[in-house]
Amino acid sequence: MNITPPPVPDAPARTPDAPPRQVRGACPHDCPDTCALLTTVENGVAIKVQGNPAHPQTGGVLCNKVSRYTERTYHPERLLVPLKRVGPKGSGQFEPVSWEAALDDIATRLASIAQRNPEAIAPYSYAGTMGLVQCESMAARFFHRLGASLLERTICSAAGGEGMTQTLGGKVGMRVEFFAESRLILIWGSNSVGSNLHFWRYAQQARRNGARLVCIDPRRSETADKCDEHIALLPGTDAALALALMHELITHDWLDHDYLARHTVGWEALRARALQWSPARAAAVCGVPAEQIEALGRDYGQCFVSRQPAAIRLNYGMQRVRGGGNATRAVACLPALIGAWRHRAGGVLLSTSGLFPVDKAALQRPDLLAGRNPRTLNMITVGDDLLRESSASFGPKIEALIVYNSNPVAVAPDSGKVTRGFAREDLFTVVLEHFQTDTADHADYLLPATTQLEHWDVHSAYGHTDVLLNRPAIAPLGQARSNARIFRELAARMGFTEPCFADSDETLCRAAFGGKIDFQTLLDQGFATLDLPDAPFAAGGFPTPSGKCEFFSARLAAQGLDGLPDQLANHEPAAASAEFPLAMISPPARNFLNSTFVNVKSLRDMEGEPVLEMHPRDAAARGIASGAIVRVFNRRGAYRVKAEVSSRARPGVVNGMGIWWRKMGLNGTNVNELTSQHLTDLGRGPVFYDCLVQVRPDPPIA
Numbered sequence: 001m002n003i004t005p006p007p008v009p010d011a012p013a014r015t016p017d018a019p020p021r022q023v024r025g026a027c028p029h030d031c032p033d034t035c036a037l038l039t040t041v042e043n044g045v046a047i048k049v050q051g052n053p054a055h056p057q058t059g060g061v062l063c064n065k066v067s068r069y070t071e072r073t074y075h076p077e078r079l080l081v082p083l084k085r086v087g088p089k090g091s092g093q094f095e096p097v098s099w100e101a102a103l104d105d106i107a108t109r110l111a112s113i114a115q116r117n118p119e120a121i122a123p124y125s126y127a128g129t130m131g132l133v134q135c136e137s138m139a140a141r142f143f144h145r146l147g148a149s150l151l152e153r154t155i156c157s158a159a160g161g162e163g164m165t166q167t168l169g170g171k172v173g174m175r176v177e178f179f180a181e182s183r184l185i186l187i188w189g190s191n192s193v194g195s196n197l198h199f200w201r202y203a204q205q206a207r208r209n210g211a212r213l214v215c216i217d218p219r220r221s222e223t224a225d226k227c228d229e230h231i232a233l234l235p236g237t238d239a240a241l242a243l244a245l246m247h248e249l250i251t252h253d254w255l256d257h258d259y260l261a262r263h264t265v266g267w268e269a270l271r272a273r274a275l276q277w278s279p280a281r282a283a284a285v286c287g288v289p290a291e292q293i294e295a296l297g298r299d300y301g302q303c304f305v306s307r308q309p310a311a312i313r314l315n316y317g318m319q320r321v322r323g324g325g326n327a328t329r330a331v332a333c334l335p336a337l338i339g340a341w342r343h344r345a346g347g348v349l350l351s352t353s354g355l356f357p358v359d360k361a362a363l364q365r366p367d368l369l370a371g372r373n374p375r376t377l378n379m380i381t382v383g384d385d386l387l388r389e390s391s392a393s394f395g396p397k398i399e400a401l402i403v404y405n406s407n408p409v410a411v412a413p414d415s416g417k418v419t420r421g422f423a424r425e426d427l428f429t430v431v432l433e434h435f436q437t438d439t440a441d442h443a444d445y446l447l448p449a450t451t452q453l454e455h456w457d458v459h460s461a462y463g464h465t466d467v468l469l470n471r472p473a474i475a476p477l478g479q480a481r482s483n484a485r486i487f488r489e490l491a492a493r494m495g496f497t498e499p500c501f502a503d504s505d506e507t508l509c510r511a512a513f514g515g516k517i518d519f520q521t522l523l524d525q526g527f528a529t530l531d532l533p534d535a536p537f538a539a540g541g542f543p544t545p546s547g548k549c550e551f552f553s554a555r556l557a558a559q560g561l562d563g564l565p566d567q568l569a570n571h572e573p574a575a576a577s578a579e580f581p582l583a584m585i586s587p588p589a590r591n592f593l594n595s596t597f598v599n600v601k602s603l604r605d606m607e608g609e610p611v612l613e614m615h616p617r618d619a620a621a622r623g624i625a626s627g628a629i630v631r632v633f634n635r636r637g638a639y640r641v642k643a644e645v646s647s648r649a650r651p652g653v654v655n656g657m658g659i660w661w662r663k664m665g666l667n668g669t670n671v672n673e674l675t676s677q678h679l680t681d682l683g684r685g686p687v688f689y690d691c692l693v694q695v696r697p698d699p700p701i702a
Helices: 066-073 099-116 138-146 158-168 176-181 197-208 222-226 238-251 257-263 267-274 279-286 290-305 324-337 360-364 379-386 415-422 483-493 505-511 519-525 554-558 601-607 616-621
Strands: 021-026 036-042 045-051 083-085 094-096 121-125 150-152 184-188 212-216 229-231 310-314 347-349 376-378 400-404 428-433 445-448 457-459 466-470 527-529 582-585 611-614 629-634 637-645 653-656 692-697
Touching: 021 457, 021 466, 036 466, 045 066, 066 601, 099 121, 099 400, 099 428, 099 445, 099 483, 121 138, 121 150, 138 360, 138 483, 150 379, 158 324, 176 197, 176 310, 184 197, 184 290, 197 212, 212 222, 212 290, 229 290, 238 267, 238 279, 238 290, 238 324, 257 324, 279 290, 290 310, 310 324, 324 347, 360 505, 376 379, 379 415, 457 505, 466 519, 483 505, 519 527, 611 616, 616 637
Parallel strands: 121 400, 150 376, 184 212, 184 310, 212 229, 310 347, 400 428, 428 445, 582 653, 611 637
Antiparallel strands: 021 036, 036 045, 083 094, 083 445, 457 466, 466 527, 582 692, 611 653, 629 637, 629 692
């Protein structure tokens, strides 16, 4: 168990007094834009990170967050040496330890658990980095070889992805740059100004050319402020709105009958369902005027009449409710009704990730399972799962958890349970991190990971169609090591001798696309564009089993589910509870990305502090003024936070802006104290925006 792995170079050594140079890279964060970076390095120190102007999608422009990446990399609280817990779980008390001692002990303890049942060991990770190497390559190989529990990584996009797959055949759609030529753009469930900046550039270009922009979102976001119209529907009612739009297209015959006949499946059945959804019926469900729905249907239908392109930019906010998969399916059906796919500037885009020829098998090596079929845990239910005992239905109790690229104590739902699970003294927890997050406080070993400026990686995207290469710009700070290197060295200590565990990070970059992307192009310019048609579905050719847009999914019907999209009520329907009468959504704070960047002072200064946005009517009914401390609560927990009385919240809905670290909350909690572990209709995803609460002044008014 004391095997010392051979060193694998992951970054160049520091060169004293080297002349300034620029290194091409890629933004690693969970954002559709996947920007190309240029890092200026002087004497081995990164002094500036900027957008690469040679990359058309980035255009030299970065968001506020990533433009401060050097501040994050050289942060005084950066973890630079391995740490071992010396205090109670959750206390955040650690002492330095050598890499050799840490890895030896981790391997010994994992081997002991694996001898009893390797499924008692579980990974927990998501998109702290989106890179194909540092996210799920060597780590997946390690857990496959070990026989550990598998993880359903569903915390962000699973319902929407499944909805698109059942309708269009995958996470596919129109190319983002062609939104600039659209005449009508529906921005649905997306605060693009804050979370999809480079799409917003194309939307603004379209608007300058006369396009109309409509924002569909329960919150009056910064994007809604800048659009021509805002439709503030209730959370979880998007399918009703989409079906009512179909109703208007049908009753006014704003339909491309030729496209429907040639390139769709299930039109007559969908037509019958949509005709049940009059604007008046949908208005009662969505909480918006029927006239607004009728007008939007007319605007969308007139694009067919005038043969002008209409485009829909979806994002993942709308699918974080019980019926999120059905809602995505309903919206994805709309372009086929008016033949919007005939135009390169028409159609719908949720994600482009399904267009990339990633060789996941080469990276993750599922063959290392060697015929074993470990159980699969869903990351949404980690709170319950960490508190379960062994049983025939669940399997072995979780004895060890290895966390990387995620901060589940802050970001997973029902976080009171998550915290109690992580606080188990008998749970062996290893966390790979840059900072001492809420999750890191609960680690037995805390291992310092490299940032994007310090390692190799390669990236696909979900908002454009370019592959990007990330070169290390500087040597790792302190004793930080890349995720891939850490798992490589653990594998060696576990006695895993398969040659794949010797692959360097650069080798993994080269293997990521199985030779379908020219790696020399990536080395030379930092990015390579996929060779794709401008209008991919102008003549059908959807990647579904039928090759058509599937309004009716035989695959869902075979599972005993409804083959047609429909409006599904929330797990916790708005205004359904006298005890908890307010719906709560938890949109991301503009200057953070999930829980990343919360500890970067300049960004936290811009964001201010955690707030709960309340409509003036709801605040007045409770005697709450802006700046007051309130208690937001339901049966799962309570969250103390400052109220912000604002028209950004619609009546009946409060906006708990997230995701702050729990330790920065007024009572050591954040908004996820209130969210549930319920799952979506499709994809087994989370329902963060399907949540009822009550709000009271704190302390209560006498």
